[in-house]
Amino acid sequence: MQVSVETTSQIERRITIQVPAAEIDGAVSARLKDTAKNVRLNGFRQGRVPMAVVQQRYGQDVRNEVVSEVMRERYVRAITEEGLNPAGFPKIEPSVNESGKDLEFVAVMEVYPQVELTSIEGTEIERPVVAVSDADVDEMIDTLRKQNAAWEEVDAAAADGDQVTIDFQGYIGDEPFEGGSAEGHTLVIGSNSFIPGFEAQLIGAKAGEEKTLNVTFPEDYQAEHLAGKEATFKVTVHKVSSQKLPEVDAEFIERFGVEGGDQEKFRAEIKKNMTREASQAVDNRVKQQVLDALKKVNEIPVPSALVQQETDGMKRQAAQQFGLGEDFDVSQLPNELFEEQAKGRVQVGLLLAEVIKANELDADDEAIKAKVTELAEQYQDPDEVVSYYMGNEELKTQVKSAILEEKAVAKLLEQTNIKDVEMSYQQALAAAQQQAEQDEGAEEGEQASA
Template sequence: MQVSVETTSPIERRITIQVPAAEIDEAVNARLKDTAKNVRLNGFRQGHVPMAVVRQRYGQDARDEVVSEVMRERYVRAITEEGLNPAGFPKIEPSINESGQDLEFVAVMEIYPQIELASIEGTDIERPVVAVSDADVEEMIDTLRKQNAAWEEVDAAAADGDQVTIDFQGYIDDEPFEGGSAEGHSLVIGSNSFIPGFEEQLIGAKAGDEKSLQVTFPDDYQAEHLAGKEATFNVKVHKVSRQTLPEVDAEFIERFGVEDGDQEKFRAEIKKNMTREAAQAIDNRVKQQVLDALKEVNEIPVPSALVQQETDGMKRQAAQQFGLGEDFDVSQLPNELFEEQAKGRVQVGLLLAEVIKANELDADDDAIRAKVAELAEQYQDPDEVVSYYMGNEELKTQVKSAILEEKAVAKLLEQTNIKDIEMSYQQALAAAQQQAEQDEGAEEGEQASA
């Protein structure tokens, strides 16, 4: 076997492989002899069909099978001998495939990039410092009360925060438009779930009132045929309802897992959960800054096969998130929606793998168990969660990957200048959300410019 490797890009290789004709012919003959043992043809007993007849009828099929098998086997041998690390499957095509001639075929493949990590030394990282206050806890309790509030009909004018039950019909240039009507719709004033200006004009309305509302659709409205258009909505108000907040009593507290309804335990549990949530927000914000810096100084070629794998995974996640069903064909979702973000994820994954390798980072079963125990604290039976994870190799692998990523980020963080910034609980969560939106927007912008 003769092998030549051509570098066509930093991550693409074109391998030309030649196999002597005698090897192919010998393998084809052996295949035909095996075939002849089971051939049934009129006028011949099984196993006694002349080889000339067998070759004429089955020769091409036998050669196709042999060539296909030889190409796969020799490709694997060639990349092993050449020390190539493929990323995904190759494209293999024969270039010379004639009886009596040496077989020649070409395999085009992508390999994992060779990475020489550039340091993020000197990068400025902002790290929020958050202390959950008693006022934060009380605000969270108020939020929980609102989430569990009941709506009671009132004989009063609608105010901000009230719920109105309405019928409405929208018109543009005196013509009804599709999607512009509903009956018995419940709308919370101030929820900003309707077109700007719609909800505000319902303040002061009472049950039985009929109102004509003038609004303008935003220029960036999702339905392009309505964007920027002026519209009139005829609205009939059926009822006005107001929230009745539950008392923070034992019955209310028991809903959140504090079985004895103790007030102090309830507040302590809320503070514990908020502290954990704040810590996660801080870690995520710091991690994102580190990863952004790592990507910025390490522009590396990314194998398209890995990007496609990540894209397919993101499609499946999206289908699951939007409840499209297990039978939904995710190939219907366009790659363009996911590719840029998938490329960024693959780039980060390759760089972190290099950080892990360079620093010989690892996580044993004790570390995995400790991490699972930490994650399990928020569940009712933590020990059961730990046992389940530790008995499942796939889940253990996922946790190990998360630990190694944390260790890699911590190692990178040693190269940076960390500036602590005091924030409230709400500010920390808002900053983390803003960071996530900025990263998503940046990826969308990169995709649009591409």
């Protein structure tokens, strides 16, 4: 077997492989003899069909079968001998495939890029310092009360925060437009779930009243045929309801798993959960700044096969998130919606793998169990969660990957200048959300300019 490797780009290799004709023709001949033993043709006994007939009938199919097997086997042997690290599957095509001639085929493949890490030394990192106050706990309890509130019909004019039950029909000019009508629709005034200006015009409306609302669709409205247009809605109000907040009593508290309905335990549990949430928001914000800095100074080529794998995974996540069902064909979702973000994820993954390798980072079963125990605290039966994870190798691998990522980020963080910034609980969550939106916007901008 002769092998030549051509470097066509930083991550693409073109391998030309030659296999002696005698090996291929011998394998084809042997395969045809085996085939002849089982051939049944009219006028011949089984196993007595002349080889010339067998060759004419089955020769090409048998040769294709043999050549396909040989190309796969010799490709694997070639990349092993040449020390190549493929990223994804190759494209293999025969260039010479004739009886009596050496088989020649070409395999075009992507390899993992060689990464020489550039330090992020001196990068400024902003780290929020958050303390959950009693006022924050009070506000969270109010939020829980609102989430568990009942709606009680009232004989009064609708106010901000009330729920109205309405029928409506939208018009552009005098013509009703598609998707602009509903019957018995419930709407909370102030929820901002309708077109800007719609909800505010319902303040003061009473049950049985008919109103005409004038609004303008936003310029960036998702339905292009409506974007920026003025519209009129004819609305009939059937019912006005106000929120009836539950009392923070033992019955209410027990809904959240606090036995006995103890107020102090309830507040302590809420504060513990909020502190954990704030800590995660801080960690994510710091981590994202570190990874952004790492990507910025380490532009590396990314194998398209890995990007496609990540894109496919993101499609499956999106289908699950939007409840499209297990049978939904994710190939219907366009790659363009996910590719740029997938490329960024792959880039980060390759860079972090190099950080992990360079620093010889690892995580044993003890570290994995400690991490799982920490995660299990938010469940009702932590011991059961720990046992389930530690008994599942796939889940353990996922946790190990998360631990190694944390360790890699911590190593990178050592190279940076950290500036602590005091923030309230709400500010920390808002900052984390803003960071996520900025990263998403940056990815969309990169995609648009590509």
